[in-house]
Amino acid sequence: MNNKISFREVVKTYPMKDTTFNALDRVSLDIADREFVTVVGPSGCGKSTLMGMAAGLVQPTAGEVLVDGVPVTGPGPDRGVIFQQYALFPWLTVRKNVEFGLRLAALPAGERRLRAERAIELVGLSDFADALPKTLSGGMKQRCAIARAYAVNPQVLLMDEPFGALDALTRVQLQDQLLHTWSQEQRTVMFITHDVDEAVYLARRVVVMAARPGRVQTVIEVDLPYPRTEEMRLSAEFGQIRNEVWHSVYHQAAPAA
Amino acid sequence: MSVVTVPEKTSAATAVRRGARRPRAIVLNLVAVAIGLAGWTLLSSVGVQGLPGPVEVAARAGELTLDGTLLQDVLASLRRVLLGFALGTLLAIPVGFLMGWYGTARGLLEPYVQFFRTIPPLAIIPLAIVLMGIGEVPKVFVIFLAAFLSSVVATFQGVVGVDSTLINAARVLGASDRVIFLKVVVPASTPFILVGMRIGLGSAWGTLVAAELIAAQEGLGFRMQQAQLYYDLSTIFVGLIAIGVLGLVMDRLLLLTERRLTGWQERR
Ligand SMILES: Nc1ncnc2c1ncn2[C@@H]1O[C@H](COP(=O)(O)OP(=O)(O)O)[C@@H](O)[C@H]1O
Ligand SMILES: [Mg+2]
Numbered sequence: 001m002n003n004k005i006s007f008r009e010v011v012k013t014y015p016m017k018d019t020t021f022n023a024l025d026r027v028s029l030d031i032a033d034r035e036f037v038t039v040v041g042p043s044g045c046g047k048s049t050l051m052g053m054a055a056g057l058v059q060p061t062a063g064e065v066l067v068d069g070v071p072v073t074g075p076g077p078d079r080g081v082i083f084q085q086y087a088l089f090p091w092l093t094v095r096k097n098v099e100f101g102l103r104l105a106a107l108p109a110g111e112r113r114l115r116a117e118r119a120i121e122l123v124g125l126s127d128f129a130d131a132l133p134k135t136l137s138g139g140m141k142q143r144c145a146i147a148r149a150y151a152v153n154p155q156v157l158l159m160d161e162p163f164g165a166l167d168a169l170t171r172v173q174l175q176d177q178l179l180h181t182w183s184q185e186q187r188t189v190m191f192i193t194h195d196v197d198e199a200v201y202l203a204r205r206v207v208v209m210a211a212r213p214g215r216v217q218t219v220i221e222v223d224l225p226y227p228r229t230e231e232m233r234l235s236a237e238f239g240q241i242r243n244e245v246w247h248s249v250y251h252q253a254a255p256a257a
Numbered sequence: 258m259s260v261v262t263v264p265e266k267t268s269a270a271t272a273v274r275r276g277a278r279r280p281r282a283i284v285l286n287l288v289a290v291a292i293g294l295a296g297w298t299l300l301s302s303v304g305v306q307g308l309p310g311p312v313e314v315a316a317r318a319g320e321l322t323l324d325g326t327l328l329q330d331v332l333a334s335l336r337r338v339l340l341g342f343a344l345g346t347l348l349a350i351p352v353g354f355l356m357g358w359y360g361t362a363r364g365l366l367e368p369y370v371q372f373f374r375t376i377p378p379l380a381i382i383p384l385a386i387v388l389m390g391i392g393e394v395p396k397v398f399v400i401f402l403a404a405f406l407s408s409v410v411a412t413f414q415g416v417v418g419v420d421s422t423l424i425n426a427a428r429v430l431g432a433s434d435r436v437i438f439l440k441v442v443v444p445a446s447t448p449f450i451l452v453g454m455r456i457g458l459g460s461a462w463g464t465l466v467a468a469e470l471i472a473a474q475e476g477l478g479f480r481m482q483q484a485q486l487y488y489d490l491s492t493i494f495v496g497l498i499a500i501g502v503l504g505l506v507m508d509r510l511l512l513l514t515e516r517r518l519t520g521w522q523e524r525r
Contacts, residue, residue, distance in 0.1 A: 057425050077431040087426035091444045091521040100440075101430035134523040145426075152430060 003066070004156060004188040005031040005054055010063035012049050012214075023049050025213035026063065034186040036179075038193055038203035040249055046214025047192045051158050054190060055081045067156065077101055080149030084161040086141040088133040094120060094144045095129040101152040119151040120144075122181065139170035146174075150181070159191045163198065171195075172230075175202060179228055196249060200242045201228055208248045218248050309491045314498070317491035326480070331499060333475040334465060337393065341400025342461045346454055348401075349408030353453075356409070357416020357446070358438065370409055378403040378464045382471060396468040403464040404457040411453020415446030448522060451515040458511060462504045 012024040024046040031037050039047050052058030053065045056075035065072045067079065075081075088097050098119050102112040120129050123143035133141055142162055149157060163171040175198060182189060193199050199206045203222050210217040222241055224232055232238050294311050301310035309317070321327035355362040356370075378399050385395035419442050427441045469478025477496045484492035 055425075055429055057428065075425075075429040075431070077429075079429065081426070081429040083422055083426065085422050087420075087422040089423060089426075089441065089444070090523065091447075091519075100427070104431045104436065132521050134521060148430070 002033045003030045004033040004035070004068065005029075005190065006066040006069075007050065007053070008063050008066065010050070010053055010060040010065060012046065012053070012058065013061045022213035024060075025215050027214070027216055028063075029207060029216060029219075031188060031190060034188055035205070036182060036189045036191070036203050037205050037207060038191045038199040039207045039209060040193055040196060040199045040245065041209030041214075041217070042211050042249065043194065044214075045209040045211035047209060048160055049214065050209075051081075051160055051190060051192055054156070055079055055158050057081075077105065077152045078154055079156040079158055080152065080154035082142070082145050082149050082157065082159040082162045084164050086133075086138075086145045088141055088144055088148075090133050093130050093132055094125055094136070094147075097133070097144055098148045098151050100148060105152060115151050115153075116147075119147040122150060123147045123177070137170075139166050139174065142166065142174065146178075155187055157187050157189045157191075159189065161192050161194060164194065171198070176230075178202070179226070183226060196242055196246045197233070200238060200245055201233060206241075206245050208245060220245055220248070307488065307490055309494060314491050314494040318495045318498075321492070321495055327495065327499065330475055330477045330480045330496075331503065333473075333479075334469065334477045334500075335503065337396050337468075337476065338400055338458075338461050338465045341397045341465075342404040342458055344397070345401040345404030345406075345461070346408045346457060349405045349453070349457070350412050350450060353409045353412025353450070354416055354438075354442075354446075356413040358442065363413075370406065370413075373402070374406050374410065378406070378460070379467050382468060386472065391472040396465070396473070399468050400461045400464050403460040404454075407457035407460050408450065408453040411456065412446065412450050415449025415453075416442055418449070419445040448515070448519040451511065451519060455508060455511045455515070458507055459504070462500070462507070466500055 007027055007029040009026045009028055010024055011022075011026055013020040013022055015021075027046075027050060029050075039050070041047055049058055053060050054067065054072065056072045056079070089100065092100065095116055098116040099112055102115055107115070117126075117129075120126055123146050125140060125143050125147060128136060128140060133144065136144065146162070163174050166174065178189075179202060189202075191199075191202055193202075200222055206220045206222060208217045208220065209215065220241065224235075224237060224241075298310050298312075301308045301313075318327065352366065356366050357363070381399055381402060382395065385398050389395040389398060423441055423445060424437055427437050432440065465476075466478040466481075469476040470482050473479035473482075477500055481493050481496040484490075484496070
């Protein structure tokens with residue numbers, strides 16, 4: 001069995017005033033080991049909820065999430081999570097932020113420093129290792145958050161619209177950097193985005209979700225080889241896949257009340 | 258990397274803006290003080306009944322300093338306020354954390370905190386005197402109460418307001434509840450606690466003087482009360498100015514501590 005993450009008929013309902021709100025309705029999805037999957041869908045369709053379940057931050061109402069065949073019961077350092085709002089500890093320097101998870105893993109100081117150093121270097125923040133987050137630009141903050149996740153060496157990366165708040169140029173740079181690291185370390189990546197271009201550029205498969213109730217609409221294979229290059233974005237194949245994803249996101253059949 | 262802010266530059270600029278104030282502002286402040294003194298002199302010389310001028314007040318301050326009364330009063334007042342404030346804050350912080358972190362503690366304590374918050378600490382004085390006599394205890398107690406109530410609410414709100422994304426970020430890195438509390442909740446609520454302490458100190462100071470007006474053998478409030486009996490306006494002014502200056506100094510010291518401890522905050 002080579003499924004890294006399996007969502008099995010997961011349901012999430014939130015109690016409302018006089019009814020319950022169906023955030024996710026029996027969603028099943030398998031993500032293979034070392035696969036790069038992106039998830040797109042209209043806002044409120046349950047993308048963050050789905051990822052939260054894999055992270056162990058959200059309990060499914062029904063169904064289960066398996067990671068390596070084992071049901072998820074809570075968060076753990078085997079799954080790194082990167083949030084859209086960066087979520088850096090503002091009172092810690094870049095280095096201390098990156099070392100946060102390593103301290104929890106009770107690594108010896110030397111090893112900890114080395115691993116933090118490597119992670120910081122990987123994201124190109126070495127010159128800012130001792131800077132506080134408030135002095136960093138948005139892109140640098142997200143690099144720091146990525147370094148913090150990389151440092152504990154998780155097998156799975158869960159990324160919730162990580163580049164959503166960044167300017168277009170920074171976003172493209174971080175996409176390329178992410179793919180580059182992924183091609184070397186081959187982690188399993190589940191990446192949420194609302195940017196169709198980004199979804200297609202990064203993924204081997206794009207999962208398109210629909211809202212009310214939140215569910216998987218389609219899964220679209222991206223038949224483009226890695227490494228992806230900026231030229232590919234302009235190719236006809238890319239354009240065709242992007243159109244397909246776009247269509248399936250924005251021309252979803254009206255939900256049955 | 259594309260557009261990056263250079264951190265050294267940014268923080269240096271912020272430090273200049275916050276630390277050493279611009280000379281223009283200082284000049285304006287001095288001008289304001291000079292105008293105030295001039296106005297005061299004018300009022301007292303054109304004969305507002307019995308109003309002493311700055312020179313008279315300064316002379317009286319000199320006398321009170323030389324015979325040691327002023328220092329004695331200042332120390333007596335400071336001792337009360339610092340003791341009450343320290344006790345109040347020391348108790349408020351753990352209680353505030355308990356209320357913010359445990360729903361049960363919140364449910365049990367909140368009615369009391371909210372209720373006592375609506376009673377001005379001064380209103381407790383009669384009760385405190387009856388129960389605790391007229392010594393130091395009732396005064397320190399009232400100050401303690403004033404400081405406690407401001408700090409406990411601020412701490413509680415700080416804990417409740419901790420960004421849940423930060424807590425999640427710690428959890429996914431493997432943090433236990435204990436680690437989350439110590440490494441995330443405590444630092445994240447520090448700014449709130451310090452603001453609460455500043456408010457608490459202000460309210461403690463105000464309560465102190467009033468408490469001394471009622472029953473004391475020494476202290477700035479007591480001295481002014483005595484002076485009132487003899488229509489000694491100069492002494493009253495000395496007392497008022499001492500209270501203002503000391504309050505300002507203590508507030509600034511806390512503000513400095515706050516800046517030092519919470520300099521990591523993004524300021525907009
Ligand atoms: N704690 C909650 N209580 C009630 N409703 C919630 C809660 N969290 C999420 N929801 C609702 O569930 C739906 C899915 O949310 P989310 O997973 O954040 O969507 P997405 O990330 O796709 O925008 C939204 O309609 C949201 O309002
Ligand atoms: Mg979301």
